[in-house]
Amino acid sequence: MNTLADPNAARAHARAMGGTVVEAMPVLPPRADDLPADIAPDDLLWEETVAAGGYATRILRRGTRLRLIDLQGDACASLLLFNATMPTERLNIADTVKVQWNAYPGAGSLLLSDMGRVMASIETDEAGTHDAFCGPSTPASNALRYGDGSNAGAHPSARDRLLLGAAKHGLGRRDIHPCINLFKGVAIAADGGVAARIGPFAPGRALVLRADMDVILVLANCPHVLDTRPWSVTPLRATAWRGAVAGPDDAIRNATPERQRAFLNTDDLYRC
């Protein structure tokens, strides 16, 4: 092929690709025909389908709702959260389960920071299978399971996807904190045994997160670290829209005294 031997031909070739539609890509400007009935199309902020094995990252303002849909029933959304204005504050998984006295985050659960603040709430959850214990797959675990775990190969690890996403906000290896895996679950036995609940599940399960502070969100969509099947993961859809900040009468806020105090601490961050 020498038809691209000059810059004009190369430009024409590149431009001819514009407008291509694939399964996993952002939609700009965002457009979604299945927004909740009370959400105005103008309030849509983000519409993107994250590839199987891919990642995505976005800054979400306080009050923003993020709907994640496991489109085909085999997504695994590993999630990191950072305070967007002070990224040394980040999701603390141990505090999230300890403060709420529960091992299995679900509808109404808060995702707590290491500063005693609520970063996000799980507003609705059709899945009920999430994992706060196993963390992301790593290059080492993928090398064991698939023979290779590099970003350049066919079996990238969730950890390295999260690292790339975080790096695009200037963050690095020291910032990759323990994550939560959404859509793939675990069950903890009395002897401490961890049984993964891998599915695949029914297609279309949705979860809505509410950002309760301005956050940097990083998502990876790679097979769960305890998934013993040959590499299996399907695309993940992310849709975000503007929404109200949790007020004093918010049901999630008022569900427990610990949650009330987490919101008080976040309110205090924004008191100025």
Add this chain to the structure above:
Amino acid sequence: MAHTQDLTGPILHDAIVPARAPWLHRLTAGQTLRIVDLEGNQAVDFLLYATDDDAERYSAQDTIAAQQNIFLRTGSVLRSNEGRAMMTIVATSVDYHDTIGGACSCESNTLRYGMHTKAQHACVDNFLEANLRDGRGKRDIVSNINFFMNVPVEPDGALGIVDGISAPGLTVDVRAEMDVTVVVSNCPQINNPCNGFNPTPVRMIVTA
């Protein structure tokens, strides 16, 4: 001598960590650290960093995933965020230890117990103080181990720090599989059973 009669290698270091205090120590591969719960049910919050590259550190999640169990027992391999073996629990006289409960902090105390506990000393402050000596900071504090602490998970998902299963003089021996920097907070918590509501000293014995 109590707590040392069964040790095989020569003792390289022997220290009492006072109640509520931090501790930092470097071990080279092959050395073993014995932690002695001198007075019983004293949580020892514990982090590890690879001495040669401290962006590699203990990972509770990698450790749990690799052994498919949340409890740390004899034989448990303490893994890094790169999946590598950092230390191995070669012996312990306690049934199991915790690695899901995290470290207490001034901030999480306000959630768990009330705003009145904000000023109480906490493990995260010990971790910060010790890590700052080495140039590490807040970003380097991740989910830790709590030796001698009991955090069961009930069938309905209920999880919490409950009465300990340790006792005076019980021990855990951890062998370094690489050169590691150990950072400890001798937990100062007084609002839950992890220290029997009474923080006490622990003993650290390093052998070759």
